[in-house]
Amino acid sequence: MADEAKAKGNAAFSAGNYTEAIRHFTDAINIAPTNHVLYSNRSAAYASLNQFSEALTDAKKTIDLKPDWAKGYSRLGVAHHGLRQFDEAVSAYKKGLEVDPNNETLKSGLADAQSASGSGRSRGPPPAAGNLFGDAFGPDMWAKLTADPSTRLYMQQPDFVNMMKDLQRNPSNLNLYLQDQRIMQALSVLLNVKMQAHAPGDDVEMPDSPVRTESVAENSNTNANTKAREVEPEPEPEPMEEVSEEEREVKERKARAQKEKEAGNAAYKKKDFETAIGRYSKAIELDDGDISFLTNRAAVYLEMGKYDECIKDCDKAVERGRELRSDYKMVARALTRKGTALVKMAKTSKDYEPAIETFQKALTEHRNPETLKKLNDAERAKKELEQQEYYDPELAEKEREKGNECFKEQKYPEAIKHYTEALRRNPKDAKAYSNRAASYTKLGAMPEGLKDAEKCIEIDPKFSKGYTRKGAIQFFMKEFDKALETYQEGLKHDPQNPELLEGVRSCVQQINRATRGDLTADELKERQAKAMQDPEIQNILTDPVMAQVLKDLQENPKAAQDHMKNPSVMNKIQKLISAGIVQMR
Incomplete structure (x- = not known):
């Protein structure tokens, strides 16, 4: 102010x-x-x-x-x-x-x-x-x-x-x-007055000065020369702080540097990269106190594919920015640009590590969404490249065989370790997922086993073992209706598979027990409690149409019979019966 x-x-x-x-x-x-x-x-x-x-x-x-x-x-x-x-x-x-x-x-x-x-x-x-x-x-x-x-x-x-x-x-x-x-x-x-120029020989009348004056005494001779009023020395104005010659030169250089930067920006937009480099370089020579010249030149080098030069400029900008206590956003920009160049140069998964570290440093300076996205992309690319570098189907098969030996010896944790290594070597091995699912099942780790079984089916939908693994886990978890669906899906690909057929029979038997009301009180209570945690069961119970159906089953048999003609309604009723929520008498 x-x-x-x-x-x-x-x-x-x-x-x-x-x-x-x-x-x-x-x-x-x-x-x-x-x-x-x-x-x-x-x-x-x-x-x-x-x-x-x-x-x-x-x-x-x-x-x-x-x-x-x-x-x-x-x-x-x-x-x-x-x-x-x-x-x-x-x-x-x-x-x-x-x-x-x-x-x-x-x-x-x-x-x-x-x-x-x-x-x-x-x-x-x-x-x-x-x-x-x-x-x-x-x-x-x-x-x-x-x-x-x-x-x-x-x-x-x-x-x-x-x-x-x-x-x-x-x-x-x-x-x-x-x-x-x-x-x-x-x-x-x-x-401090406005003067009018006159031709030689004309009489010149001087206006009053802006400072205080006394009265004018006029001469009486024929030349009518005017006696000017005495004026005290007028102090010089001082519009700004006194500036030394050196300071004036610095200001002029800074102004010239900004003009060079603007010219560089214009050339960059036209993709005249050589001209842009020259302009930015001149700006840097004129003023080394503005790191934007360095980051702009780094951007041009990045576009030209001269990644080493880009990185050098970014390092200089960060170092100089620390010295000058430059805006943290400018330092972050230099680090982000360097990280981008490092990503462009990456050939192996290890090459991504310095890029990731640089992006992380940039985010500590300024949490820019663009930088965060670049970090996530680099981490994902590193992981994918690691998998590619580690891929070896032959070693994967050897590790799976080692896992099988451990499984036979009931060394399930060791078996899981070998199956995991096999999957690292070959992430598309459906058999390794199936075998690891079996090992998890033996250890009672049902969620992990179910996840592996589903991954097995995703990789190879025609592989029967995937369905038998998944159905067995669902059956063990007493989700008989879901297990039945899994076994039936597997039979579409392998209709005569004995394990799938036996799975269907076992599920139907358990579902019929609930339908006939043969479940003990404890079994019924356990099944109902488990069913109430199932999102699908929750959706059925909160459906207004199903609420009316369930009411008609108790109060209006004729309407209930009409409902049963609808396959969708019948399927939902069957799920509720399997879950022990609805009991038929």
């Missing part, structure tokens, strides 16, 4: 609205009371209104806050000069030159103050009349001309500089240079 108020003050000062400038600088000081530049700027604004006492107070405060800043002594000298305290002004300028011996503004101000002090002028209010142009060419003349865009370039022209030096020494020579448009523009800047 202080910077915002300061900027408003600078703008008002440049527009000549000094009272408004003072108000804005005061607001900024209230927010940042230790900022020496704000007091310096307000001192300049007060001096522009000829309020030199206030300008003096602010100048002293500026020096108190930053005694090693030459500009503060320049402000102090101007304020003393305005108050006609010439000896104090001389002292202020000399102290400033001790801080900055080469400061031209201080040198010029010292010369004017010494001249004024040696001329015998007394302290007190300014005289009623003076030389307007003499004060226009005062100690702050060079600074004003350099600061103003309309005259800045003139300072590089030797003839203009020589004319201004002559006018500074002898303002009465002004009439010699009035025909030069540059001199007229310089006067406009120095007096």
